[in-house]
Amino acid sequence: MTAQALAGALADDVRRQVFAAIVLGAADATVVADRTGLPTRQVVTALRRLVEAGVIADAGGDLRVDVDRFREAARTPAPDPAAEEPADRVLRTFLRDGVVVRLPAQRGRRRVLLAHVVVAFEPGVRYPERAVDEILRRWCDGGGSDHVTLRRHLVDEQLLAREQGIYWRIGP
Incomplete structure (x- = not known):
């Protein structure tokens, strides 16, 4: 994941709210929807995009931030x-x-x-x-x-x- 891909994944307000809820401990889509007040459909769509971007890991419905991807993005030098x-x-x-x-x-x-x-x-x-x-x-x-x-x-x-x-x- 590049820094540009990371920024793109978090450029949307709904995806940022969903990401923040997961960072703060929400482990599944239902809890994310409860904590954010967003409709479940929006949460599921945002989760799918975050998982596709590699920002969130979905281990059988257990959501977590993919810290290894963030480390990788931080270590990858920006193109000159x-x-x-x-x-x-x-x-x-x-x-x-x-x-x-x-x-x-x-x-x-x-x-x-x-x-x-x-x-x-x-x-x-x-x-x-x-x-x-x-x-x-x-x-x-x-x-x-x-x-x-x-x-x-x-x-x-x-x-x-x-x-x-x-x-x-x-x-x-």
């Missing part, structure tokens, strides 16, 4: 931002869980992002526009861009070629 590759920094900034959150305004950064997206297309394969749109929608689902804009930028940057509604990847 200066050592990070510029392309990785661009992707970390503009992609979240495989979705484009927004397109970079700077052409160089946008090119890095588009070069990452274009690998979704096999070299040498011809795609009808409908198939291209379907692939690009996955990159835009819930993000800050739309598939049409993304498609236009891929063509403008000569990463995809287009002729009579048929697209193909240019280069390797």
Whole structure:
């Protein structure tokens, strides 16, 4: 577990309340619900997420803080931002869980992002526009861009070629 994963697991108010109740001795979901005053459904959902994140250990219904995971996170050195590759920094900034959150305004950064997206297309394969749109929608689902804009930028940057509604990847 990284410090970032730990912070993400405890970023939600309900999960923090559930975590605090367990730290203070609540050993099962019913006791957590009683102590926090939260609905049982919210408690169960928060517990599931905390267990998945590795913050809480569930030993057959007996809840406890996974202290070993916290020690591991404390001992793991934070990544050095200066050592990070510029392309990785661009992707970390503009992609979240495989979705484009927004397109970079700077052409160089946008090119890095588009070069990452274009690998979704096999070299040498011809795609009808409908198939291209379907692939690009996955990159835009819930993000800050739309598939049409993304498609236009891929063509403008000569990463995809287009002729009579048929697209193909240019280069390797």
